Amino acid sequence: MSTVYTYQEIAEHNSPKDTWIIIDDKVYDVSKFLDEHPGGDEIIFDQAGRDATEYFVDIGHSDDALKLLKSKCIGKVDVTSEKVIFEPKVEEKTEGNQGNGQLAVIVAILCFIVGYYFLNE
């Protein structure tokens, strides 16, 4: 019988030295693997304490990666436990969006100047 963890318990393991992730309702302790991950430590750490199924599957990891993953399994998720609502990690994205907003304003001003110039030709 494997250990069963609530979403809350799993969410608490979200530091670089203590990183758990959920994939397909199973719990994996990837703390010691972060530095070895071929895709970089940050990409996994971003999912620390969370359900990383979508991210893990989307990459199309190899069978070797799946085997390695299996070796890190420490238990299962109590899927009946209350889910944890995480604050979205949007710091960089917000900055990016602001950048896009600024770009839109600059483009709009340029269009206005060019339009004004041609109308007064």
Ligand code: HEM
């Ligand atoms: C949040 C979850 C994860 C994401 C988003 C992710 C992402 C990635 C990415 C982008 C690569 C490609 C690196 C490259 O070719 O430049 C990669 C490779 C790899 N990852 Fe992950 N990874 C995740 C979790 C894991 C976990 C938990 C394991 C195993 C314990 C793992 C094992 C591997 C291995 C072995 C490779 C080498 C290529 C392969 O064999 O598929 N990854 N990963």
